[in-house]
Amino acid sequence: MIFNRLFCNRGILIQNFRQHGWIGILFLVTLLFSLPLYIGTQYIEVPLEITSLFQANEIHLVFALTFPVAIALLLFRYIQTGAPADLYHSLPLQRKHLLTMNLLTGYVMILLPIWITTGITGWVWAVLDQPSYIFSGHDIWMWGVTMSIFSLFMFTLTVAVGMCIGQSILQGLTVFGLILIPVIFWGVYELHLQRYLLGFTYNNSSNFNMEKTSLLFRMSSMGYYPPEWGELGIYAAITCILFVLCYVLYARRHVESATQAITFRIVKPIFRFGFMFTLVLLGGAYFTRIAPEGSGVWGIFGYLLGGVVGYIGAEMIIRKTWLIWSSRLLPRFAVYGIVVGLILYIPVADWNGYANNVPSKENVQMVRLGGDHYIYVNDKSVKLDDSPFYSDTPGYVDAVLALHQKIVHSDLPLLERVRNQNSGQNRSNDEYVLIDYQLNNGKTMTRRYQIPEEEFRQELAEVKQWEDYKSTTYDTYALDEDVRSIGIRSSLNSERKVFISDPKLIREFKELLKSEILNQTYEDQLSSWESFASIEVYQDYLDEASSKENLDRPSHSVSYQFKASYGRLMEWLKQNNLYDQLTVSAEDMASAQFVKQEIDNPGKYRMVYPEPNFVDVNIDGNRQVATKNKKIISDLLLRQRTGFYTDQDTVYQIKLNSVRGPNIYMMLKEEDLTEEMKAILVNQ
Incomplete structure (x- = not known):
């Protein structure tokens, strides 16, 4: 009897594992298939060195988000249904004992599969002779710690939410809604500020904020940015807070609140406002996106419609019926509407000074x-x-x-x-x-x-x-650092390229390139012509002291454009017998084909760029004009347009048929054509 009065009640534990243990076993099986079995059966000819096991396979991150939630929903299903709630709470156990047993069961069902998988992964790592992935024991350990903390966070969050929600389905939806709120706020609310606040730095930090505040969004980048101890510590601390909150809420939760949508009165206005504000943002974003050109009314209508639907939807969820009319419905809606309106208006109001603020x-x-x-x-x-x-x-x-x-x-x-x-x-x-x-x-x-x-x-x-x-x-800082080599690739023919590795030539080329960049005119910077070539500067840290200081910064490259206006750099290529290796001559081309492309969509801007299929497949069925005139081909090799946005324009898609090697695709505007080109296009 004494043992039954204590927190560790064997009857509850045995019942939990007998009734719900299958999901823990399923969790273990999915983890084993997704990590050790995957690593042990993959074959890569050149082993891939990774710094985190999340780089090998990210599917188990989905399991860390879903299985803990499912385990919590099953273990605490008894508080969400009428008869089981009465039965369990009639047992000679205090609520804190009952809660402890269920939390303990959940933690065991989560941690045991994770650490069994961690141990088996370590064994696979030790016995493989030719592994496809190269990693360290520390990476295995960090995988176990990370999966444990994130899984426990999701489990404890689900339990805490369940104390405020009286329906299992709504409980699960609310959990995922909570971890999506940062995405909605930083994503959709930023769209509102972007639309109505001049100068707002949209897209400047939204991805960072979403990753840091939304676990669901963070999972998508785990393979590229493995979590560090600081981030794990934050989630562990939040889990501890939620753990304490579960006891506080459970002690105050009424048994008869089972099957109710919201179990605490104080939570109802929070739920109403959150649901309504979310639909307001989504409605405004959607209707602004589909609005006709020049119309600002659609966005306002989207906000109003989202507010009405959001408030009515929240009321229907709370009351579990569509019969929600009462004398307090409209006054309460007005209060919520005013609050939402102020949140939308105050940040973009002219009087707050944001848009007109220019520092002295x-x-x-x-x-x-x-x-x-x-x-x-x-x-x-x-x-x-x-x-x-x-x-x-x-x-x-x-x-x-x-x-x-x-x-x-x-x-x-x-x-x-x-x-x-x-x-x-x-x-x-x-x-x-x-x-x-x-x-x-x-x-x-x-x-x-x-x-x-x-x-x-x-x-x-x-x-x-x-x-x-x-x-x-133009990132000229890279030209002041140590450079291992420089690669130059023709913009016309990617097979024509040169590499410079001689230190003297590298030094001369860097100085000339930096000088040409810094001497550009405004017109040079706005040039709509394709560059002569692309430049890749491969940096390296050559001396021993520099290498030790930059262990986390191995060699990398910085890209530059070799513009046709860089006359001195072009002359340097000729002096060093590199120019001919990059150029394509008219003798290398057999013929040129022209196809006219008309863009006529007023107000609907689109990107226009060289499209091989437009010539080869003749998408619009337009007349094609071909020529073998070497003068025309030479002129084409000296000019080609970069991609640009337009709603109305006449463009010629052009294909240069090579004698050998790849064909060249380019485009010109109608005003770019020479007299010779215009003549053949008119006469044929």
């Missing part, structure tokens, strides 16, 4: 355009140090402030530009401007804009003439 020169310490810079190291995106990309040059700061001042005082069609961007459209003459100010008070002020280039040409030209802008935008 006296308050600006440094400025940067273009945002953060990243490099890939060990398949991870690593942010570079900010300091080299900021400038305190007075003239450059003045130019940026003048551009910013004109933007905030202009009448930009913000809503329309946002819609075009979200639908994958753009305008060919739009510029993205991302400004970061480091202020004297130690804070950073960031603004982002999409502006029409022709309206801000003077201010943009003033900014882009400075070396401070060019060095940051």
